[in-house]
Amino acid sequence: MSALYAVFRRELALAWSAGGGAIAPVGFFLGATTLLPLAIGADHELLRKAGPPLVWVAAALAALMTLERLFQADLEDGSLEQLFLCAAPLELIVLAKGAALWLAVGVPLALAGAPAAIALQAPTALIPLTVASLAVGMAGFIGVGLVGAAVSAGVRRGGVLIALIVLPFFAPLLIFGAGVADEVQAGGPFFLLSGCALGAVGLGPILAAAALRIQAG
């Protein structure tokens, strides 16, 4: 138990100490959400349609970039072995890492979804829902991303590889997430999203842990 708490606290400390805490991911998120409008130009119709999906793609990529070095650093600096020598099962340790990441990056990013939505001409009524679904979605992204990060931990400049590995699995989260904005009253997409996220958070750590055991060997 205290092992998990130790991992959680350290990961939180690292997330905040390096990279300026939440400023960077949130800033990136806002930046990325501005990219498309910049490229598209002032075409309202287009923006309103492409807006929610774009917010989600940006969130997905922000999740990716924060995930990338998660295990790679541990592998290189030898702290991965340490994790094998503790009483808590590796799966839970990975989960603790993911939880810390969600708290440090996922939540602030979800909140940043509000201004982003406005910038993309989304109807103001939807904003709370957007934030909520982003928070859930980020959990899902992190769950999936853990696996990608663990699998490509050994690879130098693995960022792109992770992206390649996890993007397909991001697809459902993205589709439902973006769908939430469309049908407000019908909570359908939101439940589907939550379902996917739950699955990812449940399975992700298990697969990731397996991958990490191989990495060390």
Added chain:
Amino acid sequence: MSALYAVFRRELALAWSAGGGAIAPVGFFLGATTLLPLAIGADHELLRKAGPPLVWVAAALAALMTLERLFQADLEDGSLEQLFLCAAPLELIVLAKGAALWLAVGVPLALAGAPAAIALQAPTALIPLTVASLAVGMAGFIGVGLVGAAVSAGVRRGGVLIALIVLPFFAPLLIFGAGVADEVQAGGPFFLLSGCALGAVGLGPILAAAALRIQAG
């Protein structure tokens, strides 16, 4: 001279050996360009309009992800100091690194722009132009990215930071790049794009070199 060639060759070797070389970024690029259509849904009209911008956003993000570890790795493993001890000026060395990256990642990615454009319902006539402008644009992205990578080399999990730092500077490249598709006959945007790219490639290495000198101290 031979120093620059050595750096160029090594960087090329690294780009191809690690992280799946150019396959990964290209894969990411294609993945990202397919994500938004997925999220947007099969609205042809919308896709045709959103196509070129999407391609460019994806390219920008792919460039970002490849840049991240460029100098960070050198700083951590101590090979940065080695670069200070050679006859060639650091600015040119950085340029050589950038050139290698462009050849290893930028060019293949530009070529991958063709299938991407097709997938996004872009008129076939535009495809050669798209590829050409992407190649130029990637050079610009890398030029800008060198600075971001150098400035945040010391930062653990610096990926997001780099992104945040360079995204604003990507803006003009993106705007003109996406604009190329719109006005085919009038080469205006293409020249503007090339101008920006040229500026980035010219200034980027100088600022990056300055930053690297500080990193070592």
Added chain:
Amino acid sequence: MGGDHHFQASLSVERLTLARGQRTLFSNLSFEAAPGAFVELRGPNGVGKTTLLRAIAGFLRPASGRVAFAHIEEPALALHFLAHRDGLKAPLDARAHVRFWAGLLGGRSDAADTALARVGLHAIADLPARVLSQGQARRLSLARLLVAERPLWLLDEPASGLDTGGRALLAALIDEHRARGGVVIAAVHDDLGPGPTRAIELTP
């Protein structure tokens, strides 16, 4: 830290053969380590000392043979592994590291400060690991041995980077650990100080 109580744990390496990639490093290595034993692993660079330690720790599976433990239910929870790379996080300060290890490895976190004092880092407990010198970093990872009591110590060139004071400290730690009945297996290139109960010369 409970110097009174006595470890029972022991291990025996039985006809161990290790291979990396296509290549066999050494074959049919066997030795025992009873409580209080101090086994030195020697041999030329690349012969397989680090690999052997990692195999004993269970990080990689041997090509053949086995490592048997006695009076140990779960080896992973009974050993300390001190590697070349110290697993330090640049932005976190020394104290944060020791606290973390205490929590992770099931030690008492109030032992943190005493451990830091013991390895001579008390004064710079607030400096981020990034700025620590080579020897200071090594001393910090020595503190890991102190915050959580474990019978089996696997040390890979523990003296590298340590000054004379640091080596004396290391020797003292090893002696105390053996006095408690602990087992120490260390890969070395030159003597650590305490005479080994067994010196194993690995040959390709």
Added chain:
Amino acid sequence: MGGDHHFQASLSVERLTLARGQRTLFSNLSFEAAPGAFVELRGPNGVGKTTLLRAIAGFLRPASGRVAFAHIEEPALALHFLAHRDGLKAPLDARAHVRFWAGLLGGRSDAADTALARVGLHAIADLPARVLSQGQARRLSLARLLVAERPLWLLDEPASGLDTGGRALLAALIDEHRARGGVVIAAVHDDLGPGPTRAIELTP
């Protein structure tokens, strides 16, 4: 590699004061190193040996004082710097590293294989650096000293990780370099073999 010709380069450290962060490491250090000199830097962990070497190499600017070179126009092109971290790239094999250094530091790339043979890595020249053992990695970076001829060697704990054979090799390299009139400045914790012309005990 032109063992015949004779280096002229020498340097003198003048009233050097180094500081890291807010903290002064040592003050007003002065010493000379004439051609053929072998200066040993000793002192407790964290006293500033590595920092001093980096200052001499010009990687960081001293708080006060200066390092003056004689018969050297551009110091950066006249020195080799052997650090703790060897600057090896995991995916590239040993030979690729040596070739790269030859090209980068202005050596003759046909010297690569002789250098690899000299440091005893000829057999594993095709292994990626990722799999090299600690000592093999250190030997590989020793090869850097051989592919490009430079009068001033700055070595930071060069013997760490080396087996007895490796240390003998290191001693031989140092002797030969001094015989050519080269200057060697090394941070050490125990003797490298060749008797130093000057041993400097750094104190905080």
Added chain:
Amino acid sequence: MIAFLANPQRFMALSAWATPLLGAIAVLLFAIGVPWALFVAPADYQQGESARIMFVHVPASWWALMIYAFMGVTSLVGLVWRHALADVAARAAAPIGATLAGLSLVTGSIWGAPTWGTWWEWDGRLTSMLVLFIVYLGYIALWAAIEDETKAARLAAILCLAGLVNLPIVHFSVTWWSTLHQPASVFRAGGPAIDRSMLWPLFVMALAYLALFGALLLCGMRAIIYRRRAQAAIARRARSA
């Protein structure tokens, strides 16, 4: 001037009384400017009362640009002459500038809603301002990310200089591209195109912002210097041991 201030002791002594003074001036100016802007100045004949937000928006926008320019100068000084205080000034100015940029964006959007019928529009002015805001964020994030302060200062300075290219884009965006946003109507060839009755309160408000900026800047700088001293104390403790 800079040489004089470069000495931290002298700076601390000076800023000790300069800070409250500037603060007082700011309060005074706001006390004059706000009522004047809200009640005395005439409502815009097209936009009605909503135009009064101009008195928040315009100064915020101006100083958001000016502060970045200020940071550019101090960064250069810090890089070239290695004046520690210049770095401190740039660092302390960034959050203030970011806030003003944010304020400009927000008030602008609020103003835009009635006048343009949209909260946000991807036109040259608005976009470039958003970009400036993001540049501010990047600058702050970089400072936060690098532990070694001297390094952080110099690296951030390089980034800041690179960011300068954006300023002219923001300023001239209205003339280069056809934007919703109105062209420069105060600082332009041929004198201001705004009626005196609006111009004077606008200037008072602008000066109030300036005074406030000065006060906050000095506060921030003093805070940073105090933190440095604390860290130095820790390091000394390390040494003495």
